[in-house]
Amino acid sequence: MGRQPCCDKLGVKKGPWTAEEDKKLINFILTNGQCCWRAVPKLAGLRRCGKSCRLRWTNYLRPDLKRGLLSEDEQQLVIDLHARLGNRWSKIAARLPGRTDNEIKNHWNTHIKKKLVKMGIDPVTHEPLNNESKPEQSSSPENEGITNSSSEDNSSTTPTSNCSTDDDSTLLDSICNDETLLKSLSLWLDEPPLADASWNGAGATAATETCSKETSLPSSREDNIAWLLDCQDFGIHDFGFGCLNHNELNTMNTLAKE
DNA sequence: AAGCGTTACAACCGCCACCGC
DNA sequence: TGCGGTGGCGGTTGTAACGCT
Numbered sequence: 001m002g003r004q005p006c007c008d009k010l011g012v013k014k015g016p017w018t019a020e021e022d023k024k025l026i027n028f029i030l031t032n033g034q035c036c037w038r039a040v041p042k043l044a045g046l047r048r049c050g051k052s053c054r055l056r057w058t059n060y061l062r063p064d065l066k067r068g069l070l071s072e073d074e075q076q077l078v079i080d081l082h083a084r085l086g087n088r089w090s091k092i093a094a095r096l097p098g099r100t101d102n103e104i105k106n107h108w109n110t111h112i113k114k115k116l117v118k119m120g121i122d123p124v125t126h127e128p129l130n131n132e133s134k135p136e137q138s139s140s141p142e143n144e145g146i147t148n149s150s151s152e153d154n155s156s157t158t159p160t161s162n163c164s165t166d167d168d169s170t171l172l173d174s175i176c177n178d179e180t181l182l183k184s185l186s187l188w189l190d191e192p193p194l195a196d197a198s199w200n201g202a203g204a205t206a207a208t209e210t211c212s213k214e215t216s217l218p219s220s221r222e223d224n225i226a227w228l229l230d231c232q233d234f235g236i237h238d239f240g241f242g243c244l245n246h247n248e249l250n251t252m253n254t255l256a257k258e
Numbered sequence: 259a260a261g262c263g264t265t266a267c268a269a270c271c272g273c274c275a276c277c278g279c
Numbered sequence: 280t281g282c283g284g285t286g287g288c289g290g291t292t293g294t295a296a297c298g299c300t
Binding site: 014015016017049051052055056059060102103106107109110111 | 265266267268269270271
């Protein structure tokens with residue numbers, strides 16, 4: 001009889017979200033936090049599947065999201081991580097603060113994949129597409145990074161077979177041993193990812209504090225919502241919202257409740 | 259200016275793992 | 280220990296925007 005749908009199909013709206021729906025969802029999450037997605041549509045007054053709400057929130061409405069194209073450093077990091085983890089986008093996204101698995105997956109399929117093919121590199125195995133023909137830009141830094149990491153990895157395993165290296169410490173070790181990746185990370189440290197601290201409460205830094213000071217939070221819930229929607233319109237990064245750590249977001253939640 | 263092809267990305271679908279009962 | 284519910288993940292699709300002829 002087939003699988004039961006994740007939610008009642010009757011009366012469930014599909015397709016692009018409207019500003020009104022976004023507003024309702026943001027309002028609800030700010031007031032109640034993230035809990036029991038199945039109940040969210042009903043409680044928030046949305047004719048949507050709970051799954052759809054979760055996706056909308058995590059991929060689009062979440063306040064710590066960076067918007068816009070991935071930087072060169074981010075792209076390089078994605079390539080390196082993909083070489084190790086394969087298509088495990090959520091794991092990759094976890095290492096790119098402010099980026100979602102969906103966003104990275106899309107970017108991989110539309111940009112990076114083609115880029116690698118153009119460079120003569122198999123986007124799946126991260127090996128040269130044809131051993132005989134040399135990659136066009138073999139001298140480019142990017143390519144060096146890829147070649148280094150893949151030669152290092154492929155000596156024993158394929159990217160996907162590396163799945164057993166779920167152990168983060170092993171991954172971290174391998175990252176620490178990767179010069180290209182370290183270079184990317186050091187570039188990041190020069191310009192810390194704003195969102196990094198936001199979802200890792202304890203990771204709040206002086207930069208965060210500075211940023212928070214400069215970012216004046218709206219005082220009322222209505223202001224919060226309008227402000228959040230504006231943030232989505234302009235890209236959260238531009239607002240410096242990414243500087244907020246989890247505690248600060250909780251503060252916003254508290255404000256919203258009052 | 260219009261039609262067509264391509265690109266980019268939001269959203270959906272189905273499967274799977276985990277958790278509580 | 281098995282079962283059902285739920286959330287998360289990765290693959291895929293749909294469509295709006297853009298570029299080219």
